[in-house]
Amino acid sequence: MAVNLQPPRREDLLPVAGVELGWAEAGIRKPGRKDLLVIRLASTAVVAGVFTRNRFAAAPVLVCREHLDDGGPIRALVVNTGNANAGTGAAGLADARATCEAVGRLLGVAPQAVLPFSTGVIMEPLPVDRLVAGLPQAVSSLAAGHWLEAAEAIMTTDTLPKAVSRRVTIAGREVTITGIAKGAGMIRPNMATMLGFVAMDAAVPRDILQSMTLHAADRSFNRITVDGDTSTNDSFVIMASGAGDLQVVKRTDASFAPLQEALTDVARTLAQAIVRDGEGATKFIEVRVDEAHSVGEAAQVAYAVAHSPLVKTAFFASDPNLGRILAAVGNAGVADLDPARVQLRLDDVWVVRDGGRHPEYREADGQRVMKQSEILVHLQLGRGNESTSVWTTDFSHDYVSINADYRS
Amino acid sequence: MAVNLQPPRREDLLPVAGVELGWAEAGIRKPGRKDLLVIRLASTAVVAGVFTRNRFAAAPVLVCREHLDDGGPIRALVVNTGNANAGTGAAGLADARATCEAVGRLLGVAPQAVLPFSTGVIMEPLPVDRLVAGLPQAVSSLAAGHWLEAAEAIMTTDTLPKAVSRRVTIAGREVTITGIAKGAGMIRPNMATMLGFVAMDAAVPRDILQSMTLHAADRSFNRITVDGDTSTNDSFVIMASGAGDLQVVKRTDASFAPLQEALTDVARTLAQAIVRDGEGATKFIEVRVDEAHSVGEAAQVAYAVAHSPLVKTAFFASDPNLGRILAAVGNAGVADLDPARVQLRLDDVWVVRDGGRHPEYREADGQRVMKQSEILVHLQLGRGNESTSVWTTDFSHDYVSINADYRS
Numbered sequence: 001m002a003v004n005l006q007p008p009r010r011e012d013l014l015p016v017a018g019v020e021l022g023w024a025e026a027g028i029r030k031p032g033r034k035d036l037l038v039i040r041l042a043s044t045a046v047v048a049g050v051f052t053r054n055r056f057a058a059a060p061v062l063v064c065r066e067h068l069d070d071g072g073p074i075r076a077l078v079v080n081t082g083n084a085n086a087g088t089g090a091a092g093l094a095d096a097r098a099t100c101e102a103v104g105r106l107l108g109v110a111p112q113a114v115l116p117f118s119t120g121v122i123m124e125p126l127p128v129d130r131l132v133a134g135l136p137q138a139v140s141s142l143a144a145g146h147w148l149e150a151a152e153a154i155m156t157t158d159t160l161p162k163a164v165s166r167r168v169t170i171a172g173r174e175v176t177i178t179g180i181a182k183g184a185g186m187i188r189p190n191m192a193t194m195l196g197f198v199a200m201d202a203a204v205p206r207d208i209l210q211s212m213t214l215h216a217a218d219r220s221f222n223r224i225t226v227d228g229d230t231s232t233n234d235s236f237v238i239m240a241s242g243a244g245d246l247q248v249v250k251r252t253d254a255s256f257a258p259l260q261e262a263l264t265d266v267a268r269t270l271a272q273a274i275v276r277d278g279e280g281a282t283k284f285i286e287v288r289v290d291e292a293h294s295v296g297e298a299a300q301v302a303y304a305v306a307h308s309p310l311v312k313t314a315f316f317a318s319d320p321n322l323g324r325i326l327a328a329v330g331n332a333g334v335a336d337l338d339p340a341r342v343q344l345r346l347d348d349v350w351v352v353r354d355g356g357r358h359p360e361y362r363e364a365d366g367q368r369v370m371k372q373s374e375i376l377v378h379l380q381l382g383r384g385n386e387s388t389s390v391w392t393t394d395f396s397h398d399y400v401s402i403n404a405d406y407r408s
Numbered sequence: 409m410a411v412n413l414q415p416p417r418r419e420d421l422l423p424v425a426g427v428e429l430g431w432a433e434a435g436i437r438k439p440g441r442k443d444l445l446v447i448r449l450a451s452t453a454v455v456a457g458v459f460t461r462n463r464f465a466a467a468p469v470l471v472c473r474e475h476l477d478d479g480g481p482i483r484a485l486v487v488n489t490g491n492a493n494a495g496t497g498a499a500g501l502a503d504a505r506a507t508c509e510a511v512g513r514l515l516g517v518a519p520q521a522v523l524p525f526s527t528g529v530i531m532e533p534l535p536v537d538r539l540v541a542g543l544p545q546a547v548s549s550l551a552a553g554h555w556l557e558a559a560e561a562i563m564t565t566d567t568l569p570k571a572v573s574r575r576v577t578i579a580g581r582e583v584t585i586t587g588i589a590k591g592a593g594m595i596r597p598n599m600a601t602m603l604g605f606v607a608m609d610a611a612v613p614r615d616i617l618q619s620m621t622l623h624a625a626d627r628s629f630n631r632i633t634v635d636g637d638t639s640t641n642d643s644f645v646i647m648a649s650g651a652g653d654l655q656v657v658k659r660t661d662a663s664f665a666p667l668q669e670a671l672t673d674v675a676r677t678l679a680q681a682i683v684r685d686g687e688g689a690t691k692f693i694e695v696r697v698d699e700a701h702s703v704g705e706a707a708q709v710a711y712a713v714a715h716s717p718l719v720k721t722a723f724f725a726s727d728p729n730l731g732r733i734l735a736a737v738g739n740a741g742v743a744d745l746d747p748a749r750v751q752l753r754l755d756d757v758w759v760v761r762d763g764g765r766h767p768e769y770r771e772a773d774g775q776r777v778m779k780q781s782e783i784l785v786h787l788q789l790g791r792g793n794e795s796t797s798v799w800t801t802d803f804s805h806d807y808v809s810i811n812a813d814y815r816s
Contacts, residue, residue: 002579047426054735054738054739055737055738055739055740055742055747056734056735056737056738056739056747057738057746057765084731086731086734086735086763087731087734087735087760087764087765088765089748089762089763089764089765090764091764091765109737120730121729122731122732122734122735123730123731123734123760123765124712124731125765126763175456185789198410228658231734232731232738234736264496270519309717309803309807309811310811313807313808314811314812316812317807317811318814319812321530322491323495323529323530323531323532323640324492324530326460326464326494326495326530326531326640327464327494327495327530327640329463329464330462330463330464330465330640331463331464332463334463335463337463339463339464340497341497352495352531354497355464355497356496356497356498356499356500356531357495357496357497357531357532357533380590395717396808397805397808397809399717399721399725399806399808400721400803400804400807400808401805402497402723402724403717403718403721403722404722404724404727
């Protein structure tokens with residue numbers, strides 16, 4: 001079902017020096033599938049992360065924030081699927097801490113050096129015994145070449161693993177970046193998505209890495225939506241192992257901007273992969289808003305279009321019922337929007353001129369674009385010079401089926 | 409498909425003195441169905457209305473506002489289905505005015521005394537010639553006993569006509585109230601829904617009638633949602649014909665509050681009928697939020713739950729995957745919400761205590777409630793003393809089918 005998304009090929013996924021990955025079949029929710037991942041980092045590694053703004057943030061998210069705020073070295077990540085450990089109160093927090101302690105014992109590092117992540121059903125107790133029992137298997141398989149298995153180990157309703165690598169030369173030095181992500185539903189990240197992990201071998205100080213992470217998130221995971229539901233577990237982490245050739249010391253370094261752009265490119269590719277694999281998706285849609293008063297306003301309008309069930313079902317049906325897009329724009333909460341300044345194009349087809357149907361618009365032209373698997377919805381608001389894009393999917397019968405049957 | 413909604417019986421719909429209704433089959437979109445309604449009001453009538461806040465408000469909405477602001481008497485309403493006359497620019501505005509002129513000529517009243525309403529597909533030119541050609545038939549059938557036909561004439565994707573009557577005695581005088589409404593999709597009214605018309609025979613000054621209309625809308629049409637999409641054409645109108653026994657002169661009259669409550673009751677019944685007939689609905693769900701800081705905050709949280717596709721598909725599946733409700737609450741934008749103070753009940757079943765799963769909650773109990781056709785989702789936020797309720801539906805395969813096929 002995924003839209004123009006290929007499974008990653010093992011040979012395309014580059015090991016990152018200083019980063020090892022191991023997995024297990026711990027039977028967290030169901031037996032016989034990879035559901036536990038451990039990532040071990042070199043002692044030189046620096047880690048930064050952004051997390052969900054959902055007020056019901058999951059226990060592992062709370063523990064991640066705590067361990068990162070602690071300021072000490074981060075030496076390992078542990079990820080389970082099958083259970084979100086969210087809405088689980090004090091017991092859930094204890095389970096997340098116990099997970100970090102168990103990983104710490106096995107790797108010989110402090111519990112505070114471990115970041116925990118969970119994804120799956122909300123409000124069910126984490127089967128922490130089964131998780132801990134699976135850890136030795138995960139640790140015994142740690143190796144730098146296991147990115148594909150790692151991508152598989154974090155899948156839930158994803159139909160394909162999501163992973164990408166880039167090798168770039170910056171300031172004459174080679175940097176290797178590899179990232180994985182999971183997610184297909186409950187996707188409208190607010191800070192980051194559940195779950196994205198990107199590693200590189202460059203050395204970057206913590207504060208600079210954190211700002212690079214925010215920069216990348218705001219242009220990737222914070223610009224996608226499948227169903228408008230922000231998860232309790234969204235987490236996006238960048239790991240700089242420091243085991244490679246490139247070292248960034250300060251923001252004014254010539255290498256800062258190119259490295260930030262390379263990381264953003266990897267994050268955007270992963271974020272778009274999540275949309276392409278969105279639950280029930282048959283179309284990949286970019287909603288681009290230009291001439292907004294601010295980037296925030298552009299995003300607000302783009303999300304109003306991207307979240308409208310009526311717009312999404314029209315895309316599913318390839319029906320150029322494009323008045324629904326205008327209704328969504330009018331509904332976006334921009335109080336002083338002047339409809340008479342709004343332009344709408346579908347790819348190259350000019351549909352709405354100055355707030356009304358373009359006199360030369362023909363439904364056959366709209367129909368042609370609507371039938372494509374990738375569509376650009378291009379809006380101009382006539383209010384300013386700011387722009388943004390949001391990537392989303394259509395809304396199909398399969399979305400309903402997948403989410404009506406998720407737990408069964 | 410409608411949830412516990414019966415078609416209105418002709419004998420239950422009471423004529424309102426001073427109000428006549430006539431219809432036609434004008435072939436606006438398709439031939440052979442009622443698609444045009446004219447309501448004629450006595451010269452004593454007073455009319456108030458509330459309209460969509462969508463910035464792409466339809467041409468008839470703009471003309472309604474203009475004619476009401478004008479302050480002169482309103483003597484007729486004209487309603488077409490099959491075409492929303494929205495996103496139609498200057499031509500659409502001219503068409504709406506031409507419609508009022510044609511009605512005015514036939515009834516011998518000024519064009520400014522006519523309020524126009526449209527519902528149907530957005531961004532297609534109104535076939536004003538067919539509409540005007542159908543008016544003589546509608547006018548020739550004007551009669552006080554035609555409320556059922558009027559309810560039928562304003563239907564689009566509705567599966568059943570929606571109409572209700574009440575006869576109440578206030579301050580020793582009898583008042584008759586009859587209302588009709590339409591709507592099944594693009595339902596998240598913001599001020600009022602497309603379309604609600606309520607008439608009564610009491611006499612009420614314009615300013616008091618306007619505040620009664622706002623009061624009723626805020627407790628009825630402004631508290632329902634099917635898909636979160638605010639229409640371009642939402643309109644809710646109350647007509648006070650003044651042909652009956654009761655006269656309200658000022659807000660301090662003993663009759664003011666009971667009459668306002670009777671109107672609100674009629675509006676709420678019609679609004680809930682729209683939800684029960686929501687596109688693809690299999691369940692009727694009340695989301696009640698107590699202990700909020702403000703009514704606005706309560707509504708914000710209730711809508712976040714009522715709009716979540718994941719919550720709605722879980723209800724469709726009768727799957728007590730209730731963590732999705734917590735995720736929606738955490739996602740409602742209440743920045744300082746303390747999860748540890750949140751309680752969640754499903755009807756009488758206590759699911760979440762102090763932000764986590766209640767230790768005595770059993771999934772079988774949640775399952776029992778989820779299987780019902782009517783469900784109360786009851787949240788307490790532990791932040792204050794304000795409450796509100798929002799009524800909504802589940803999200804089914806049929807919603808997708810209906811909206812993917814709407815125009816075909």
